[in-house]
Amino acid sequence: MDWKKLQNIDRRIIYILLILATAVPMIRPLAIPLSTGPSVHKFYQIMDAIPAGEKVLFSLDYAPSGAPDVHPQALAVMKHMMNKGVGVVFISFWEAGPMFGEQLIRAYEEQGYEYGVHFANLGYVPGGESAIKRFGEDVAGQVSRDFRNNPVSSLPIMQGIKDTRDFAAVICFSAGNPGVQEWVRQVQGPLGINLLAGAVTVSVPQYMPYVDAGQVKAMLAGLRGAAEYETVSGNPGPSVAKMDAQSLGHLIIIAFIIVGNIAFFMDKKKQ
Amino acid sequence: MRREIPLVITFVVGMIVLLARIFTAADGGEFILAKWAGELTDWVIIVSAFAVGLASVNLFRIHGDIVARKRPGWINSLTLLAAIVVFAVIGIAARFGAGPFFSELNQNLYDSIISPLGAAMFAILAFYIASAAYRAFRMRNLEASVMLFAAILVMLGRAPVGELIWNQFPSIANWLVDIPNTVGQRAIMIGAAIGGFATSLRILLGIERGHLGGVE
Numbered sequence: 001m002d003w004k005k006l007q008n009i010d011r012r013i014i015y016i017l018l019i020l021a022t023a024v025p026m027i028r029p030l031a032i033p034l035s036t037g038p039s040v041h042k043f044y045q046i047m048d049a050i051p052a053g054e055k056v057l058f059s060l061d062y063a064p065s066g067a068p069d070v071h072p073q074a075l076a077v078m079k080h081m082m083n084k085g086v087g088v089v090f091i092s093f094w095e096a097g098p099m100f101g102e103q104l105i106r107a108y109e110e111q112g113y114e115y116g117v118h119f120a121n122l123g124y125v126p127g128g129e130s131a132i133k134r135f136g137e138d139v140a141g142q143v144s145r146d147f148r149n150n151p152v153s154s155l156p157i158m159q160g161i162k163d164t165r166d167f168a169a170v171i172c173f174s175a176g177n178p179g180v181q182e183w184v185r186q187v188q189g190p191l192g193i194n195l196l197a198g199a200v201t202v203s204v205p206q207y208m209p210y211v212d213a214g215q216v217k218a219m220l221a222g223l224r225g226a227a228e229y230e231t232v233s234g235n236p237g238p239s240v241a242k243m244d245a246q247s248l249g250h251l252i253i254i255a256f257i258i259v260g261n262i263a264f265f266m267d268k269k270k271q
Numbered sequence: 272m273r274r275e276i277p278l279v280i281t282f283v284v285g286m287i288v289l290l291a292r293i294f295t296a297a298d299g300g301e302f303i304l305a306k307w308a309g310e311l312t313d314w315v316i317i318v319s320a321f322a323v324g325l326a327s328v329n330l331f332r333i334h335g336d337i338v339a340r341k342r343p344g345w346i347n348s349l350t351l352l353a354a355i356v357v358f359a360v361i362g363i364a365a366r367f368g369a370g371p372f373f374s375e376l377n378q379n380l381y382d383s384i385i386s387p388l389g390a391a392m393f394a395i396l397a398f399y400i401a402s403a404a405y406r407a408f409r410m411r412n413l414e415a416s417v418m419l420f421a422a423i424l425v426m427l428g429r430a431p432v433g434e435l436i437w438n439q440f441p442s443i444a445n446w447l448v449d450i451p452n453t454v455g456q457r458a459i460m461i462g463a464a465i466g467g468f469a470t471s472l473r474i475l476l477g478i479e480r481g482h483l484g485g486v487e
Contacts, residue, residue: 011402018401032431035441064389095323096389099381106378126323127316134312142316149368190292201429208453209460224429247432249397254423256405261419264409 003270006263014256021252025244032244039211040228043196043218046169047077052085054168055157058104059132059183060090060097066175066200071100072226072239073198074173078104080233082113087157089167090121091143093131093178098123098147115148116155123147128178129186136164136187164193169217173198180207184215198225278477284311285475330355421447 050056058078062070081088090101101121109115122143125131135142139161143152152158164170170193174180180197188195194217199207201222210216220229223246227239291308334348358380364370365377410416427433428444473479 009405014402014405015398018398022397032435034431035434037441037445064386065393067386068390068393096385099378099386102378103382125316127319130312130315131319134309134316137309147366148374149366205448205452206456208448209457212449212453212457221429243431247430249401250426250430251432253401253404254426256401257408257419257423260405260408261410 003263003267007260018252021248022245025248029241030244032247034227034231034243036228036232039218040232043220044232046217047080050086050168055087055089057167057170058088058090059172060092060100061094061179062175063094063096069200069222070173070175070198072223073220076226076229082108088119092124095124117157120155120157121147129182132178132182133186139163165191169194169196171196175200184210188215277483282475
């Protein structure tokens with residue numbers, strides 16, 4: 001057997017197998033059972049305990065690149081909040097964020113929910129960490145008009161909101177910086193807000209110390225976090241179906257790693 | 272003076288922001304330094320907003336020159352400039368209430384062009400990672416083997432199929448992420464924070480002058 005060749009399989013073969021492994025389950029879901037972890041349960045319990053009429057803040061700090069991993073989390077939590085009658089206010093420290101806010105809002109506007117009453121999109125604030133700090137301590141002072149150019153003071157949902165402590169929870173959906181770390185450093189620490197996070201999978205290890213320290217109360221980790229949230233809230237949706245693709249994708253990568261290592265050792269033995 | 276004035280500004284501004292975080296007003300009200308620090312932080316936000324405008328001007332200057340001189344790839348530059356103009360005009364019209372047509376168009380352009388393009392660019396990474404993992408993950412020594420096994424265990428623990436193979440994979444993956452990873456991350460964060468503090472102090476005291484743009 002040519003072990004050298006097995007150590008150097010043409011990348012096009014890997015690409016084709018990976019495309020098949022991810023595309024086929026999207027077309028024909030395999031319905032692989034999904035368990036739910038303690039962090040998602042904690043996240044759900046915190047959100048579920050928020051009484052109707054309260055308001056939560058979504059900080060949409062991601063761009064289209066990270067959206068397939070993070071946006072499903074925002075969708076799942078938004079659905080839960082709307083079902084409970086909790087108002088949702090959107091802000092973003094990434095310029096792409098407000099457009100995702102509009103995506104989240106439009107589906108509910110079509111169902112009869114009212115902009116300004118059930119949700120509001122405050123748009124994008126430039127300035128990264130400094131902007132998060134100032135917004136955290138003075139919401140109305142930093143954003144005078146929302147993304148639709150309405151005066152923020154005229155929105156019923158914004159009545160009684162001075163700083164981020166006036167929200168029942170702040171959820172930072174983040175695909176990088178500025179994001180969770182800046183919210184912890186500049187707002188959660190000084191003001192003691194109820195901060196939760198939805199993180200892109202690659203950032204999860206980086207944010208674990210904040211979860212461990214209790215600065216971030218609970219975290220949803222990537223697409224799996226969204227799928228688990230959908231399952232826990234009793235609304236299995238698109239994220240659950242996408243997890244099949246992720247499963248097969250992981251299996252393909254692991255299979256290639258194993259093949260590469262077997263070939264590596266056999267070749268070494270032969271020599 | 273070209274050196275002293277920026278150093279004094281850096282020291283004064285830095286100390287205001289630093290001390291505002293340390294001291295509070297004796298009567299529990301707003302401390303004057305906190306007010307100043309807030310104002311200074313607002314300046315950062317304003318400067319950042321200007322940076323976006325400056326970046327646009329810069330793009331037009333560089334790519335406008337490429338188009339004007341018809342340098343190689345000028346068609347790409349023209350596409351970039353046309354896209355900036357189209358998205359800016361529609362975006363500004365939508366933002367300032369030019370009507371539902373512009374709002375719809377703005378959102379549709381974003382949802383149908385930028386969003387899928389951005390996601391596709393990121394998705395390509397999966398193919399590179401698969402190829403790179405196959406080529407690079409070899410059990411050449413102990414350290415590489417530990418990393419390889421940790422990666423496989425986390426992959427299996429995070430994907431539902433892993434649980435189907437053995438129901439303990441998620442627990443092992445969670446342990447790896449919660450304990451060894453958190454310990455390592457925390458050590459890196461504390462080290463970086465101490466390093467950041469030391470560098471900040473050097474800048475405040477005028478020892479580190481790289482931010483002055485090489486003025487000696």
